[in-house]
Amino acid sequence: MKKLTSIFLCLIGTTVLAQNSMMQNTKDALNVGGLKVGQHNSTMLYGFDTRTTEVLGSYYLDQDWSLATVRFYPKTISTPKGTVKLDSLTDVQIRIILYGNDVEFNTPEGVKVISGTLIKSFTLQKNNQLPKNYVSTLEFVDNYDKTKPSFFELLVDGKIKLLEYTKVNIQKPDYVEAFNTGSKDIKITKDKQLFITQGNEVLKLSTNKKEILELMSDKKAEVEAFIKQNDLSVKDRVDLLQIFKFYNGK
Incomplete structure (x- = not known):
């Protein structure tokens, strides 16, 4: 198994040395017990x-x-080696x-x-x-x-x-x-x-073509044409991904 490594996302201006120290502290939080259930x-x-x-x-x-x-989630916890910001x-x-x-x-x-x-x-x-x-x-x-x-x-x-x-x-x-x-x-x-x-907000998706087109009403004509040209079905998961990628990419 590869050696467990850890990295903190650094604020602008944080030095590499400080980053490496935070990496080790986060690793310790998991291994030593700060995060341990x-x-x-x-x-x-x-x-x-x-x-x-x-x-x-x-x-x-x-x-x-x-x-x-x-x-x-940003959170400061206590560990045997002191406090660590996750x-x-x-x-x-x-x-x-x-x-x-x-x-x-x-x-x-x-x-x-x-x-x-x-x-x-x-x-x-x-x-x-x-x-x-x-x-x-x-x-x-x-x-x-x-x-x-x-x-x-x-x-x-x-x-x-x-x-x-x-x-x-x-x-x-x-x-x-x-x-x-x-x-x-x-x-x-x-x-x-x-x-x-x-x-x-999250809503459960209804795989109904009319409802999906209404959901994308700001680009309804384009999406409808894309579905027709590519013979896609909203009931098919792969096709559905193509439709959402097309809409979000426009």
């Missing part, structure tokens, strides 16, 4: 007694570790726990967990794949309570952002001993949902 046992599902059941499915966004750049970490391996909104860090001292509410955004990078950008749901206003504290994948940036939210569903055991029916297992499924932004 605890050693995480990824076989456990918090809030459920799993001693006599199996967990079917995964509560991770991705079961595999991903190399990441993590950007924290900023960012680079070249770290992380996994996102959807249930409970926690983030695992794979460090030389073992797997450690911090609350996802401390993280503003992050970028994931895997071999032979394009980087994926994620932003905290706390960055947006959700007036209809369609999301919980977690992360949106930023599919398309621009005036109207296209976001993907992964909702985790947990089916509790429904075994009835008296009748020997039902299941003793905990079943986890994930549902990917599309959202768009209107200003700072």
Whole structure:
């Protein structure tokens, strides 16, 4: 595993020496204990007694570790080596726990967990794949309570952002001993949902062509012509990304 490194975004005029010192302090905050929630046992599902059941499915966004750049909300915390102002970490391996909104860090001292509410955004990078950008749901206003504290994948940036939210569903055991029916297992499924932004508000996207054209009313004729010329369908995820990229790029 690559050596864990960390970098702070510096203010204009900050010296390289000061930056390196902040980098080491941020690393210490994670490794020594300032950010530590605890050693995480990824076989456990918090809030459920799993001693006599199996967990079917995964509560991770991705079961595999991903190399990441993590950007924290500005926050000063206490560590055994003094106070540290959080900023960012680079070249770290992380996994996102959807249930409970926690983030695992794979460090030389073992797997450690911090609350996802401390993280503003992050970028994931895997071999032979394009980087994926994620932003905290706390960055947006959700007036209809369609999301919980977690992360949106930023599919398309621009005036109207296209976001993907992964909702985790947990089916509790429904075994009835008296009748020997039902299941003793905990079943986890994930549902990917599309959202768009209107200003700072997020709304669940309806994949209805008329509604999407109304959403892009300031360029409706151009978008409609683009859809027709390229034979695109708003029901198709790949086509939908093309439409939003076209609109935001105009």
